[in-house]
Each structure stands twice: as structure tokens, then as C-alpha cells.
Amino acid sequence: MTTRFQVIVLNGGSSSGKSGIARCLQAVLPDPWLSVSIDALVDSMPPSLRQSGDGIGFAPDGEVSVGPEFRTLQKAWMTGVAAMAGAGAHVIIDDVFLGGAASQEDWRTALAGLDVLWVGVRCDARVAAGREIVRGDRPRGMAESQADLVHKGVAYDLEVDTTRTESLECARTIATHVG
Amino acid sequence: MTTRFQVIVLNGGSSSGKSGIARCLQAVLPDPWLSVSIDALVDSMPPSLRQSGDGIGFAPDGEVSVGPEFRTLQKAWMTGVAAMAGAGAHVIIDDVFLGGAASQEDWRTALAGLDVLWVGVRCDARVAAGREIVRGDRPRGMAESQADLVHKGVAYDLEVDTTRTESLECARTIATHVG
Amino acid sequence: MTTRFQVIVLNGGSSSGKSGIARCLQAVLPDPWLSVSIDALVDSMPPSLRQSGDGIGFAPDGEVSVGPEFRTLQKAWMTGVAAMAGAGAHVIIDDVFLGGAASQEDWRTALAGLDVLWVGVRCDARVAAGREIVRGDRPRGMAESQADLVHKGVAYDLEVDTTRTESLECARTIATHVG
Amino acid sequence: MTTRFQVIVLNGGSSSGKSGIARCLQAVLPDPWLSVSIDALVDSMPPSLRQSGDGIGFAPDGEVSVGPEFRTLQKAWMTGVAAMAGAGAHVIIDDVFLGGAASQEDWRTALAGLDVLWVGVRCDARVAAGREIVRGDRPRGMAESQADLVHKGVAYDLEVDTTRTESLECARTIATHVG
Numbered sequence: 001m002t003t004r005f006q007v008i009v010l011n012g013g014s015s016s017g018k019s020g021i022a023r024c025l026q027a028v029l030p031d032p033w034l035s036v037s038i039d040a041l042v043d044s045m046p047p048s049l050r051q052s053g054d055g056i057g058f059a060p061d062g063e064v065s066v067g068p069e070f071r072t073l074q075k076a077w078m079t080g081v082a083a084m085a086g087a088g089a090h091v092i093i094d095d096v097f098l099g100g101a102a103s104q105e106d107w108r109t110a111l112a113g114l115d116v117l118w119v120g121v122r123c124d125a126r127v128a129a130g131r132e133i134v135r136g137d138r139p140r141g142m143a144e145s146q147a148d149l150v151h152k153g154v155a156y157d158l159e160v161d162t163t164r165t166e167s168l169e170c171a172r173t174i175a176t177h178v179g
Numbered sequence: 180m181t182t183r184f185q186v187i188v189l190n191g192g193s194s195s196g197k198s199g200i201a202r203c204l205q206a207v208l209p210d211p212w213l214s215v216s217i218d219a220l221v222d223s224m225p226p227s228l229r230q231s232g233d234g235i236g237f238a239p240d241g242e243v244s245v246g247p248e249f250r251t252l253q254k255a256w257m258t259g260v261a262a263m264a265g266a267g268a269h270v271i272i273d274d275v276f277l278g279g280a281a282s283q284e285d286w287r288t289a290l291a292g293l294d295v296l297w298v299g300v301r302c303d304a305r306v307a308a309g310r311e312i313v314r315g316d317r318p319r320g321m322a323e324s325q326a327d328l329v330h331k332g333v334a335y336d337l338e339v340d341t342t343r344t345e346s347l348e349c350a351r352t353i354a355t356h357v358g
Numbered sequence: 359m360t361t362r363f364q365v366i367v368l369n370g371g372s373s374s375g376k377s378g379i380a381r382c383l384q385a386v387l388p389d390p391w392l393s394v395s396i397d398a399l400v401d402s403m404p405p406s407l408r409q410s411g412d413g414i415g416f417a418p419d420g421e422v423s424v425g426p427e428f429r430t431l432q433k434a435w436m437t438g439v440a441a442m443a444g445a446g447a448h449v450i451i452d453d454v455f456l457g458g459a460a461s462q463e464d465w466r467t468a469l470a471g472l473d474v475l476w477v478g479v480r481c482d483a484r485v486a487a488g489r490e491i492v493r494g495d496r497p498r499g500m501a502e503s504q505a506d507l508v509h510k511g512v513a514y515d516l517e518v519d520t521t522r523t524e525s526l527e528c529a530r531t532i533a534t535h536v537g
Numbered sequence: 538m539t540t541r542f543q544v545i546v547l548n549g550g551s552s553s554g555k556s557g558i559a560r561c562l563q564a565v566l567p568d569p570w571l572s573v574s575i576d577a578l579v580d581s582m583p584p585s586l587r588q589s590g591d592g593i594g595f596a597p598d599g600e601v602s603v604g605p606e607f608r609t610l611q612k613a614w615m616t617g618v619a620a621m622a623g624a625g626a627h628v629i630i631d632d633v634f635l636g637g638a639a640s641q642e643d644w645r646t647a648l649a650g651l652d653v654l655w656v657g658v659r660c661d662a663r664v665a666a667g668r669e670i671v672r673g674d675r676p677r678g679m680a681e682s683q684a685d686l687v688h689k690g691v692a693y694d695l696e697v698d699t700t701r702t703e704s705l706e707c708a709r710t711i712a713t714h715v716g
Binding site for chain 3 (some may be wrong): 559562563569570571572575577578581583584586591592606607609610611612613614616617618619620621622623624625635
Binding site (some may be wrong): 196199200202203206243292306308310312313314343345346348 | 552557558561562564664667668670671672701703704705706
């Protein structure tokens, strides 16, 4: 027997532990799952988009703003990810819902017709801010500014909290719902 | 005026310079282009697929073999990339046609209805093997074993050769055809 | 007033959290500290040493073995690190004492005459093994096989345990001892 | 028979190809050589030093400026690298002589008593600027602003030019002098 879910959406703030959970899910789930992320999308965009008002910007306090060209590519990417799942790939999506409920609505539209498990990845803002320092590769302040914001109005099938639970444990909890 | 092309496919062996050309294309083309690659696809697969006969394997001599589960995810990825382009993103695809003409046929099917510029990225096998050492992050032998293989029976709109031409120059040549 | 310590040695098994603590120490300590690590040393060696009996080997179960040429370079590196500290740089050393007490003795010899804070970084073997999966860039099994081994017979000024304490908290605890 | 040289210093501007040559030297030289670099030193410093006048700064035009705390750590690092070589490690140093002849003089002092092969790594400024785009991970402008500057008044045993010669070829040329 295999899972009925075709997509797992992990939503959480920066440094909440999403990508670690995604890697663990790939390790513990019996089927092979592709892992895609908003971070990988940003990396696949032209560097110039990271320095212009049309693209994505990181304020000194860690706030992230996105412009029209970023949004266009992001929408196309969402369509593409949905098509991958529709074509038979199991897909884990690791995203940051900067728009909260509106971001979820965008994904709902893109993923229409697919079986999706919506997972909220929580982490206490101060703990996430500490892990941001541990990682050393993220603009300071992102973790704290996004910790609550990204969950506003979002509906989940399941929530995990990495504040005091290891990523692998969180992944195992998610896996029991997938299976 | 903007380009009529929606997709640029760069095909070449390992260490032929495709991803460098892709980055340069993103820098020199006026519109924002997404850059996707087979390397990024492999990174988004479960690590276990890199160690089993069902996934992707790297022989000591650099030869690459792929199994059924890899192919399934790869086909779904191709469908997804095509959907991104169909949804309005300009996409540069950086791939290695291990199957030569058959690989191109797979892409032709996936990209049906889209305006595609097919670009062959050549590099002398011995020079590519040297650059593999320079990079230091690839299994030795891949460059040499793929240099000619990946171009067998493939039809291009344009070919560039990085043996004696800088990646940026190659990208500029490609850009004149895109524009 | 500045610290009397010139060197902080962090010893712990793979995936115990040493390098994260080192980054946090750099962030919380008032003076600038250089951070050096056995991982960086391995990266600075010729790739061929990672594939020969003379260098460093990783068994399928995660066990690490080192040969004579590795040891020669390692000893020279220890001498060099000590010289950096002697020349006025504050240095954090992030190491894995595969030889337990004997490894500490090697460092004691190299660091003779310098004020050293010896810190043990503990992490429950099963938790560390889980974090190894989260990271996804280490041979599986290293964390578990090293968790206890590296502390055998080693004397510390201070021990921290990342099993249930965040790296930043551990770093703050260490910082209070640094002065 | 083994080489009489204990240290190879590679000096050149950003994106001139030094680190690629260093990797190739490690591959072609019969003895194991450690490879250290100014880039690795910067990575081992606290991130805060990269954002303050006391540390290292990158101007929008690619110019690099260093402050007193950076210099202190750099001097200590030079002493440490010399000590590694003195303790028996063969060491390749990959540096950018922002101070030209004065930088060489600093290294001469640090490396006193050691057999050093001084190698200039040249690359046409425009070609290096193109490769900076290809790499995509360096501030734009560094390559061009450093191309000539770093060689001012520096005396070499040997110069190589990567403008039209592959890194592996350059490494082989250097290797014949190493002996």
C-alpha cells in the first residue's frame, strides 16, 4: 500500500527547521519524494532580481519584500510544481507563506485536484532567532520577523513544533499521517 | 520588444560549462530567466536514490547510470518545467542528454507547443577532464565519458564551444539568437 | 577588560553541534575570534588523501580511520594553529578527538604555554544520529559511532550538552567562562 | 626524490583562477600539499568583521578595504601558516596581495627560512570580470579592480596566465618548477 497524498506542504518561518524536516521525510518515507523549496526557487532566479524592487529584497531588519517580477516567476513555479505532482512525482514543498492565508490560497489554486497534506512548522521566535545565528548564512532578523506572520489565517492538517522536538521526530510524526 | 523564445535548452557533458553559461545568460538577457538543471533535480531527490539501482549511480570511471525510479521523477520534472514555461516563466534548462537523441525526444514531447532554442555546449574531452579537476567536486571521469556521447544524434539551433571561448562570450552569442 | 583565554577547544562527536556553537561564540564574544576546524583541515588536504590508506577513510558504518600522511599534516596543522594563537589571534578549535585522551595530549603539547579553555560538547548518540539525517551532508553512522568515543579520558573545564539545549545557549554558557 | 620547496605562494586578483590552480597542484604534485587561502581565512573570521570598519569591506564597485582587526588576525594567520610549513607540511598559499609589494614583504617576513616558490597568477582584467559573472558568487567588480593592482612591485619565480591557458596546464607548468 502506498500513500494517497501527492504533496506535502511545509510552511514555516525562516530557521524554523522546514528543510531539515524535508530531508528527514525523504529518509523515512518509503516512496521517493522530490523536495522543492522557495529557497531553491530564489537561487534559480537571476541575481539581479535580488537587488531590484521588481525582485526580492532583504531589509536590514530581516524583513523580506517581493516585487512584481518575483511574483510572476513564483506563480509560474507553483504551476510547475503542481504539474510535477500531477505527473506522478511525490513532492514536498518547503515554503514561507509571507502572505499568510493569501499564500495558502495561491497554493490551493495551483494544487487543485491533488491530495495535499498541509503542515505548519512552528518554532518559538527567540529559538528560531538563535538558530539563525547557528546557521550563519541567513540575514539576521528573518527568523524573528517571520515566526508568527507566516501562520496567520493558515489552515493545517497537522502542526509540528521544532522548539523542543527534533526535526527527525517531527518528520516521523508527519510520516504517520502520510502513510 | 521581447524574445519569442520561452525556453533555452543547454545540452552538454559534465564540466563543459553549461551552468556558467546559464548564469551568464541570466546576467545578459534583458528579461528575467529561471535557471533549472539536472544537477538541481538530483539534489532534490532522496539521498537513498543516489545509492540504489533504482536511482542514479556513478561508476568509478565516471559513467552515470539511472534506474526506473530516477526516470519516473525525471519525467515528472520535465513536465513540471514545461508547465513553468507555459505559465509565463522564461526558463533555461541545463541538462546532460545521457540518451542523446532519445533524451532530446523526451524534452520535445514535454515542451510541445513552446518556443525552444536548442543549444549544444561542446568542450574538448581532455579540456573538460582538466576542468573537472579544477572544480574538484565531481567524480573523475564524468567529463571525458560524456563529452561526445551526449551530442549523438541531437539537433541544435546553435552550438557553442567552451574549449577556447569564455562562457560569457558563449552566452553573448546565444543571447543574440534569443533576442 | 578582555579575556585571559587565547584558545577555546570544542571537542565532540560528529553532529554534536560544535560548529554551530563556534559560530555563536563568534557572535556573542566581544573580541574577534578565529574559528578553525578539523573539517576545514580535511577540506584543505588533497582529495586523493580521502581515498587512500595513507589519508582519511570513512567506512560504510561511519567509522573514520586516518593514516600516516593524514597524521603528519594534522600535527603540522596543530603547530600552526598554536602559532596563530601565540601571535595574538583568539582561536576557537572545533575538533573530534578520535583518539580520546591521546588526542587531547597532542593538543596540550601543541598549545603549551597558551591559556586554553577545554570544552566538551556532548549530545545523546541517538539525537546526534537524527541530526546527521537532518544535515544530509555527512556519512551516516559517524554521529553514533563517535558520540561517546571522543570523550574517553578527556578532561574538561566545562561541558555542554546540546541534546536539549540550543547551541546559542551553550555558547552563552561557555562565554561566561571565557570572561 | 622529493621537492626542496616547502611553500608555493599563488598571488593573483579575484577570479584569476588561483584556487583552481591550487586544486590542480594538489592533484598533480606527488607529495600531499595543504591548500590554504585568504578566502578561507575570511570565512573563519566572525561575520561581524565583514560588516564593520575594523574588518573587511566590499564596496559596490568591488573594491576591498581592510581594517585594523582584520590585519591583526591576518598577521597571526600568516605566522600560523608559516609554522605549519616549518612543522613539515607542504603548503600552497592562495592570496590576493591588495598591498602589492608590501604584502609580499609581509609574507617574506613570516616565511623567513622556508623555501618558497613565488608564483604570479595573471588574467586579463576583462576576462577575469567575465569569469566573475560565470561564478556568480563574488561581488561584481572585484576581478577588474584587482587584476593589475595585486602584482604591483611583486617579484616572482614564475608567472602563469590563465587568460588563454587552462588551470590544469598552469598547474603543470608550476609543478615542473617545484621539481
